[in-house]
Amino acid sequence: MNAIFRAMTADDAEAVATLEAQCFAMPWSREDFWRETRNELATYIVGELDGQVVAYAGAWVSFEQAEVMHVAVEPKFRGQGLGTLLFGALIEAVKLRGATAITLEVRPSNTPAVKLYESFGLHSVGRRRGYYLDNGEDALIMWNTKL
Numbered sequence: 055m056n057a058i059f060r061a062m063t064a065d066d067a068e069a070v071a072t073l074e075a076q077c078f079a080m081p082w083s084r085e086d087f088w089r090e091t092r093n094e095l096a097t098y099i100v101g102e103l104d105g106q107v108v109a110y111a112g113a114w115v116s117f118e119q120a121e122v123m124h125v126a127v128e129p130k131f132r133g134q135g136l137g138t139l140l141f142g143a144l145i146e147a148v149k150l151r152g153a154t155a156i157t158l159e160v161r162p163s164n165t166p167a168v169k170l171y172e173s174f175g176l177h178s179v180g181r182r183r184g185y186y187l188d189n190g191e192d193a194l195i196m197w198n199t200k201l
């Protein structure tokens with residue numbers, strides 16, 4: 055897939071928020087993403103196909119630790135390897151900022167996401183009970199401490 059990955063800019067906030075609303079039960083707003091482009095801790099990237107933003111991912115990097123905030127691919131482009139390219143690009147971006155470990159929370163029912171993260175060496179180290187407010191689902195806490 056001929057995707058291009060680059061840093062998210064303030065001009066992307068609208069397109070990213072539109073994707074976010076398609077992908078998540080409790081979506082962030084355009085303003086939330088705009089703010090992330092001003093957040094010194096945040097590293098956000100977008101993936102483009104034919105000049106259209108079809109994927110995005112972001113993490114907060116503090117010292118050597120990256121905490122993933124978002125990973126998403128437009129529904130019609132899923133299952134074709136784009137998420138793998140996207141997450142790989144995010145890992146490269148946080149490593150450039152000095153991260154040597156990466157962590158995130160994910161719904162145990164989200165099989166594509168769990169498989170994606172496992173393919174990058176993350177593994178589950180525990181659960182946060184009732185973490186997701188929309189349905190009370192637990193979160194798996196995943197880590198890779200050797201980026």
Ligand SMILES: CC(C)(COP(=O)(O)OP(=O)(O)OC[C@H]1O[C@@H](n2cnc3c(N)ncnc32)[C@H](O)[C@@H]1OP(=O)(O)O)[C@@H](O)C(=O)NCCC(=O)NCCS
Binds near residue numbers: 139161164167169173
């Ligand atoms: C998670 C997500 C980013 C994956 O994107 P994608 O483009 O489908 O990812 P890929 O095609 O690279 O596939 C990644 C892995 O998921 C698996 N997968 C993809 N679709 C799947 C499906 N419907 N059922 C089961 N596994 C699936 C692939 O086999 C692959 O696993 P592998 O590396 O072991 O082969 C995408 O499903 C998404 O945007 N979901 C909604 C947002 C979300 O839940 N984000 C994660 C929040 S923590």
